[in-house]
Amino acid sequence: MMIEETLSFTIQVYFSPMEVTILETSEGSFKCETEANPSAKFNWSRIGLQLPQSAVSEGAVLRFKEITSDLNGLYQCEASNQHGNKHQKLQIYVVSGNCTVCFQGE
16 A cells, blocks of 8 residues: 655755846935845945945945045945855946936946
């Protein structure tokens, strides 16, 4: 006599960060997003320079306390986990207190 038994299980698929997207969440605030398993950790940097003093980097979010021409430059958000990393760049150009943003893919 054969006994039929059903077992439940979960399959975990681990992968490095996929395409990284930067969204402007409000004036002077940007959020980095990606899909990854396990979840990615985020690091913001400024290419060739330190982050300005008016910049606050909190995980996936980069926020500027003041919008001035001191912010002008190329910024990078890197998403990483133990399986790899991916990044996206953000060009900031401020003219007369108005922030003009251009995205550059990598």
